[in-house]
Amino acid sequence: QVQLQESGPGLVKPSETLSLTCTVSGASISNYHWSWIRQPPGKGLEWIGYLFYSGSTNYNPSLKSRATLSVDTSKNQISLSLTSVTAADTAVYYCARDLVVGVGCWFDPWGQGILVTVSS
């Protein structure tokens, strides 16, 4: 079955760039959208953005252009870069396959998530 695994540093300093990778196994990243989602401790889910395997992207405007998604088809990986981080960016970050059919959309499956703490 399709499995996703997030990886990257668990601690990032304020004002620096958060960089995470999502490795997909059990399926090719081609022909699908892939999203990053985050969840601050004790809070709800926030969609960060999605990427199509061809490289086209769409982002949550609330992140004010700090987020960039990219794809490496040779490694079957999707990456997230978030610049100028603050403590408010501390969260568990998830990647998920983003499925769209007609007027429906859903995320399945999800990675297990990775906690990233922003602190000096």
Added chain:
Amino acid sequence: SSELTQDPAVSVALGQTVRITCQGDSLRNYYASWYQQKPGQAPVLVVYGKNNRPSGIPDRFSGSSSGNTASLTIAGTQAEDEADYYCHSRDSSGNQRVFGTGTKVTVL
């Protein structure tokens, strides 16, 4: 509007039925999907599309929609259904994704 609103918390007696609602303008045009999240775990898809369940999700979970409101119903609620539930859909433009505010379900 790009917001999806859910009641913060609901409680249900073991074996009874609970309905969780999600309101938002975009739901007039797009289906919602629903996720169950237990403490310390990643969300799990339980209902998507008009009323579809992924493999392995019990048939006590069902979805429906009317106007600007989508609903997730759990019939014959079990103790293991105690969790946070989030709805998700597109925003009114259709280009963005948006999550509901989440509902904590407590099984009494």
